[in-house]
Amino acid sequence: MIKVGLMGGTFDPIHYGHLLAAETAREACGLDEIWFVPSYVPPLKPNEPGAGGDVRLEMVYRAIDFQPHFRAMDVELERGGISYSIDTVMELQALYPGRAFSYIIGSDRVNDLSSWHRSEELAKLVSFIGVERPGEPIDQSGLPSYIRERLTIVEMPLIEISSTDIRKRRSEDRSIRFMVPEKVYSFIMRNGLYES
Secondary structure (H helix, E strand, O other): OEEEEEEEEOOOOOOHHHHHHHHHHHHHHOOOEEEEEEOOEOOOOOOOOOOOHHHHHHHHHHHHOOOOOEEEOOHHHHHOOEOOHHHHHHHHHHHOOOEEEEEEEEHHHHOOHHHOOOHHHHHHHOEEEEEEEOOEOOOOOOOOHHHHOOEEEEEOOOOOOOHHHHHHHHHOOOOOEOOEOHHHHHHHHHHOOOOO
16 A cells, blocks of 8 residues: 655645655655645635645646655646545545555644544545644644544654745745745746735
8 A cells, every 4th residue: 555645735835844844744654655735725724825726736846846755736726616635535545546645734733623624534534644843732632533543743843934924025025045945936036926
């Protein structure tokens, strides 16, 4: 069985924090591959994304082209509408049998898991990998047992980068160099993304 970690999100833009979380989870949990799945409309952030789906997918491709264990998947962008994880997992299981899927989630999102659309059903189909940052411990006590039983926590080195901050810095004409991979930086600059 091929073990695949799924990294969902807007990736608006993708940055080194996303890549570090993916690699940390891959190494700690013995995953064979990490699939980055840009959302069309994220259910928990309905006012995002800022850049279009094709642009965000292109940035993901540019960010991961050096890593043989990373892939970009456009299933949520192709499907359109609100990007519910349960729909994505069911579609990926049908398209790619023989794979065991795990969702990789930042510590800020782990406590939201029980509010995810059809979360109990999702927990029967996937396991969860909570990426814990130093100073941001994951508190499992408030999680239902069906999530706790399917949750593995891995510790990630501290890196304070967010897509929100990157967009804000660009709108203020401040540098984002070394916050995103060089190919993503060049793409953002060449296309004038996130300028005010």
